[in-house]
Amino acid sequence: MDERLLRSLTPEVLGVLVRRGADFAAAEDAVQDALVEALRVWPADPPRDPKGWLVTAAWRKFLDATRSEAARRRREDRVEEEPPPGPAPSTDDTLQLYFLCAHPSLTPASAVALTLRAVGGLTTRQISEAYLVPEATMAQRISRAKRTVSKERLDRPGDVATVLRVLYLVFNEGYSGDVDLAAEAIRLTRQLAAVVDHPEVSGLLALMLLHHARRAARTAADGALIPLAEQDRTRWDTTAIAEGITILQSALARDRLGEFQAQAAVAALHADAQTAEETDWVQIVEWYDELVRLTGSPVARLNRAVAVGEADGPRAGLAALAELDPALPRRTAVAAYLHEKDGDPGTAARLYAEAAHAASNLAERDYLTRQAARLNTALRTS
Template sequence: MSTPIDGALMRSLTPGVLGILVRRGADFAAAEDAVQDALVEAVRVWPAEPPRDPKGWLVTVAWRRFLDANRSDTARRRREDLVDEEPAPGPAPARDDTLQLYFLCAHPSLTPSSAVALTLRAVGGLTTRQIAAAYLVPEATMAQRISRAKRTVSGERFDRPGDVATVLRVLYLVFNEGYSGDVDLAAEAVRLTRQLADAIDHPEVAGLLALMLLHHARRASRTAPDGSLVPLAEQDRTRWDTGAIAEGVAILQAALARDRLGEFQVQAAIAALHADAPTAGETDWVQIVEWYDELVRLTDSPVVRLNRVVAVGEADGPRAGLAALDAAPPGTATKGAPVPRRAAVAAYLHERDGDLAAAARLYVEAARSAPNLAERDHLTRQAARLNARLRGGR
């Protein structure tokens, strides 16, 4: 009788197995291929013959696959050296190289998209097909992206100190992709960030984990049955995951107590204030503005400044928000394009101030530069709603 395979267990073991191969002298790209081969073999074998030591089994099979791939005349001498190093059967080494893998996969020489793909494959244990489906690109395209990324980092020393901030940005990029294909990237990002938090004691890692949990807690209420976006103020708060909120707040409080403030801790504090409000009308916007002031100090990001404008509009009224918008630098996003949400923020504030004509025009402008289809549809509906009111409809 076969035993169902535990996919989550396999993915959690992947970085440790890969780290062992690399530390034994395997080239990163070849080691990663060998680990993927071992995972495929595990899917075939484990249901009928589950191993006592899953990690040790994967290490043994991956190492043999690596050796097989290197059997050639030009590699014979090196191969013989490696064979001498082949471990005896038994438990896998206790050393955990997970943190170094995070650093390697988020290497500054990689583009953000390549770093994300390599992290999901090498650290997350996802297949190329799963990653391609999640990002809605052909599998061959994703395979090329991952291969280039592996070649880029293969010459890097495995034990070199890495940049935690870069790793966190990569994980946050994964989280913001949400759900697509058969992989829940938001849940995967939470899992990987938990794993990172186990590997390193760092307040910003805790801050990112708290932020993810607090955002993820609202997931069920973010879209209507027809797939349309539901703004925060209109969400059904009874559908929020109170367990995830409580865990996120506890993690955040412990991080803030260390007095090493960073941008993810601040973002989590803002998310916690939203989660703490029983209704949208009871949100502590004054305190949210204060946290945005901290975030502007830390990042000076045009997007953060826009979010602060919205908070000012809620705390002090729409005219104060419009004044703050006029004072905020225009800013640019990627490739010199204007920050997409500026027109949407202006539309919202003008509507609250009673200028429906200006708001409708700005919603149309915002829809044209919306970063995704769901947001574009939401902004288009807002414009249509106001235009109907201007024509005398309800």
């Protein structure tokens, strides 16, 4: 059973049902039921036309659900006639479904959940496990999201930038439960790139590939974080790096720079360096300048301060850091790093301890705590 095939067909099948007159919420439920049926039937009896099989099964599930609710009798009259089995229509509504699931009236969390369910083909259980929330909570979130978008027409224009932000949120969740969300985000972004010609879609796909290529080297066997400068670069996925750089170069050649292309350019410069010492920090600073110009993002300014510290020395980095809000997440950790580079281990140790206390996840907290302990030990023995 090829679950990836099932997931890739999900938005196409859902689009067919909506085009036939089913409202989005009911159509999405019917498609999910059809996917469950496919998982049960296909291993022993694989269909010659998988999409056609799913369309027929989902439409029957929709009709069964419609007929069982007397309050929806008028809709039943409208959709009573069941189209005969046969090849599924070639219309692909994937892009419109992306737009619908990233509707501006939805919260980011709801947009992510609905995208994974309606476009990604994941079950509510899989999504809830990936986001470490109870299945009932995720079911309510998805149900509310479906009700919100059910009255929206499938052919209305949408905002590609909003879709990309939703996919980026999925990617940044990484891995949990039995679903690799980073890999799923890459799959969905590839799918989006196949139906929309936009350099920022390519930029996001390149960024994901370049970041994902370093995944195996990011943590030690005990789960401890390994910073970029200390990673074993022989463990990086060179195939993914080469693909990401090729995609990025093609996007940049169109001369329509966006924030994901700029982020991908930074990632490409890191990936291109054989050792940490060979990193072209001057170019990285220039790309962060572009990113700050495009977005004004405090996170981009923070990352720029790190790059300035590497390119022009730690005091230049600290000067750039001084312009940022002290409450900015990870600012204290960056200050600790730059003070250590500047030869001030006492201040660095204190700041590492402060950053550890404020860290948002256990792995980061452990890393920062170890840094503080290392410096304090060195100070006591010096």
